[in-house]
Amino acid sequence: MKSPKxxxxxxxxxxxxxxPYTLIDLYHDDAINHQVAFGDPLQGREALLESFIAFFNAFPDNYTHPENIFEDGNWAIIEWSGGGTFLGELGGNAPTGKSFTLRGCGFFQIVEGKICFQRGYIDKYTWFRQIGLPVS
Structure with a gap:
């Protein structure tokens, strides 16, 4: 079985x-993904898959560069930098064609080789300002 890292x-x-399909295979059926900047967590593979598809459609050139990956017990933690260009609709917002670069971190609880819980932190204000969305 693979380690959390x-x-x-x-x-x-x-x-x-x-x-998104290879990505969702890494999750337990009832996994929870809580992206703190966006409120309530998503739960279950169907909701997670829909969110991945929507995000990749909105940012088809999206990328994430790991800066550090740590492991502690059944947790894996990533510090990352990334970016992309807002080229498709996202959450009812029309694409602006603007690009972003951002830094963040994520915490993944991994049980029996699958992600059961994920929590991510980004600066929503900086991200939305760069891609031309109002910050609420």
Missing amino acids: EVLRDWVAAYNARD
Whole structure:
């Protein structure tokens, strides 16, 4: 069975390939993803898959560069930098064609080789300002 760090490296590879189906295979059926800047967490593979598809459609050139990956017990933690260009609709917002670069971190609880919980932190204000969306 893969270590949490290895699962996270697989996650980064699938994310950078913008492959939502390979990405979702890394999650437990009832996984929770809480992106703190966006409020309530998503739960379950169907909701997560829909969010990945929407994000990759909105940012088809999205990328994430791991700066550090740590492992502690059944947790893997990533510090990352990334970016992309807002080229498709996202959450009812029309694309602006503007690009972003951003830094953030994510925490992944991995049980039996699958992600069961994820929490991510980004600066929503900086991201939305760069891509031309109002910050609420």
